[in-house]
Amino acid sequence: xxxxxxxxxxxxxxxxxxxxxxxxxxxxxxxxxxxxxxxxxxxxxxxxxxxxxxxxxxxxxxxxxxxxxxxxxxxxxxxxxxxxxxxxxxxxxxxxxxxxxxxxxxxxxxxxxxxxxxxxxxxxxxxxxxxxxxxxxxxxxxxxxxxxxxxxxxxxxxxxxxxxxxxxxxxxx
Numbered sequence: 001x002x003x004x005x006x007x008x009x010x011x012x013x014x015x016x017x018x019x020x021x022x023x024x025x026x027x028x029x030x031x032x033x034x035x036x037x038x039x040x041x042x043x044x045x046x047x048x049x050x051x052x053x054x055x056x057x058x059x060x061x062x063x064x065x066x067x068x069x070x071x072x073x074x075x076x077x078x079x080x081x082x083x084x085x086x087x088x089x090x091x092x093x094x095x096x097x098x099x100x101x102x103x104x105x106x107x108x109x110x111x112x113x114x115x116x117x118x119x120x121x122x123x124x125x126x127x128x129x130x131x132x133x134x135x136x137x138x139x140x141x142x143x144x145x146x147x148x149x150x151x152x153x154x155x156x157x158x159x160x161x162x163x164x165x166x167x168x169x170x171x172x173x
Contacts, residue, residue, distance in 0.1 A: 045152060059137055061154040077103035077146035079153040089159045092131050099142045099153075100124040107145040114139045135161040 050058045065076045083097045099109055101124055111119040113130055115138070122128065122142075132138045138157045143150065 045154075047154070057137065059139070059156055061156075063153070075103040077101070077106065077149075077151045079109065079142045079144065079151055081140070081142055081153055081155045083140075083155065083157060089132070089157060090162050091133055091135055091159055093159075094129045094131055095157060097128045097130065097140065098125055099128070101144055101146070101151075104146050106151070109142050109144045112141045112143070132157060132159045135159045 045061070045063050047059065047061055052058075063078075067076065078101070080100050080102060081097065083095050085093075085095065089095055097111070099111060099122060101109060108121040109124065111122050111128065113132075115133065117130065119128060130140075136159060138159060140155045140157060141152060142154075143152045145151065
């Protein structure tokens with residue numbers, strides 16, 4: 001299953017449960033933004049933020065695509081993203097990304113890393129490498145315009161601390 005679809009199902013289950021207002025608030029979901037009539041095609045973007053009692057945090061993203069009722073669009077604009085590796089990423093390890101636009105004509109893609117690095121005029125499908133310095137959750141955002149409307153897609157990269165050496169308490173790297 002595509003990760004965006006999985007997230008969408010999770011979001012809808014949060015909205016339809018009896019505890020939805022509390023769970024939605026804790027997850028950072030603005031229900032007023034979702035539960036309303038839509039007059040035209042658009043993409044509603046949600047950031048789902050969760051804090052746990054142990055101090056851990058997580059984030060995920062969801063897009064809800066609203067199609068025209070009388071004349072549904074064939075292709076809704078979308079930016080696809082992929083990276084490698086996807087697990088066990090360590091600080092300062094290169095992570096390779098690819099981004100591509102689908103669904104009509106678009107402006108050049110801009111890539112923003114949460115450390116302030118910005119790549120403008122990114123050509124679709126080109127490989128782009130980035131290193132994340134601190135361990136933690138990092139957010140990568142790709143943006144462009146399609147038919148004069150902004151399009152964005154986000155991805156999280158989890159960087160785990162390097163393992164500690166048992167004898168010295170330092171990283172073996």
